[in-house]
Amino acid sequence: MAHDTPPERPHAAVVLAATPIGDAGDASPRLLAELAGADVIAAEDTRRFRALLDRLGVSTGARLVSYFEGNEAARTAELVSAVGSGSRVLVVTDAGMPSVSDPGYRLVTAAVAAGLPVTAVPGPSAVLTALAVSGLPVDRFCFEGFLPRRAGERDRALRALADEPRTLILFEAPHRLAATLTAMAETLGPDRPAAVCRELTKTWEEVRRGPLSALAAWAADGVRGEITVVVGGAPPAVVDPDAAVAEVETAVAGGERLKPAVTAVAERTGVARNELYEAVLAARRARA
Numbered sequence: 426m427a428h429d430t431p432p433e434r435p436h437a438a439v440v441l442a443a444t445p446i447g448d449a450g451d452a453s454p455r456l457l458a459e460l461a462g463a464d465v466i467a468a469e470d471t472r473r474f475r476a477l478l479d480r481l482g483v484s485t486g487a488r489l490v491s492y493f494e495g496n497e498a499a500r501t502a503e504l505v506s507a508v509g510s511g512s513r514v515l516v517v518t519d520a521g522m523p524s525v526s527d528p529g530y531r532l533v534t535a536a537v538a539a540g541l542p543v544t545a546v547p548g549p550s551a552v553l554t555a556l557a558v559s560g561l562p563v564d565r566f567c568f569e570g571f572l573p574r575r576a577g578e579r580d581r582a583l584r585a586l587a588d589e590p591r592t593l594i595l596f597e598a599p600h601r602l603a604a605t606l607t608a609m610a611e612t613l614g615p616d617r618p619a620a621v622c623r624e625l626t627k628t629w630e631e632v633r634r635g636p637l638s639a640l641a642a643w644a645a646d647g648v649r650g651e652i653t654v655v656v657g658g659a660p661p662a663v664v665d666p667d668a669a670v671a672e673v674e675t676a677v678a679g680g681e682r683l684k685p686a687v688t689a690v691a692e693r694t695g696v697a698r699n700e701l702y703e704a705v706l707a708a709r710r711a712r713a
Contacts, residue, residue, distance in 0.1 A: 443548025447626035463515035467492035555653035559620035566592040583612040606641035624650040
């Protein structure tokens with residue numbers, strides 16, 4: 426039987442390369458090969474990157490350039506031009522996958538707009554690692570990155586997330602953790618389950634699980650290291666069927682037609698539309 430020959434990967438490309446989030450042993454063989462074969466390596470912090478190369482025991486002949494928040498906008502065009510000229514440009518951040526709360530997204534969009542290949546070296550991720558060990562639901566989740574630093578903006582962001590049913594994953598700086606957990610307990614509820622994942626895959630790895638109020642009290646004494654916070658989603662709202670019927674009748678009394686009123690209230694409360702409609706009719710028959 427004949428087999429199709431897979432197409433060769435183009436050499437010239439933007440390569441988003443995930444680096445270890447702590448344990449150098451998590452570096453994949455493909456990462457090592459890409460480091461050795463790249464023409465240009467764009468690193469978030471070149472000093473940290475050189476230290477990583479030493480830990481991995483890898484040498485590279487690639488041209489090394491810095492690529493961080495302060496020069497990302499200016500350097501993107503240079504990197505796109507390098508790919509367009511036939512170079513393989515490897516993007517690495519201090520830890521984890523580039524472009525996820527780290528430099529990389531701007532380069533990806535620019536390369537895509539220019540019709541240039543973009544690929545990735547999958548690997549360690551603090552987001553998925555924290556989610557997996559948190560003990561919280563993993564079937565549906567959303568990543569919020571870092572919350573705003575200013576208290577007012579942070580609290581508004583938390584209010585917008587208060588009814589989010591999916592598990593939340595966030596990054597936070599250690600010196601802001603206690604204040605953030607306290608704000609979460611006030612806005613999301615003191616009993617909302619959560620996990621604080623500290624120094625994942627490193628020697629001092631620690632995962633603290635419990636309600637937000639307890640975690641805020643623990644963090645008040647000070648926490649060190651890289652932090653990822655996982656928070657359980659909002660529990661389903663408890664709906665009073667009689668209150669839902671009353672809402673429908675109020676809307677109808679205000680001039681709205683019955684079926685649209687039932688649909689609107691059902692969507693807002695989570696009550697099944699058919700059940701709510703029948704409940705309204707039953708209430709009307711009982712009053713007749």
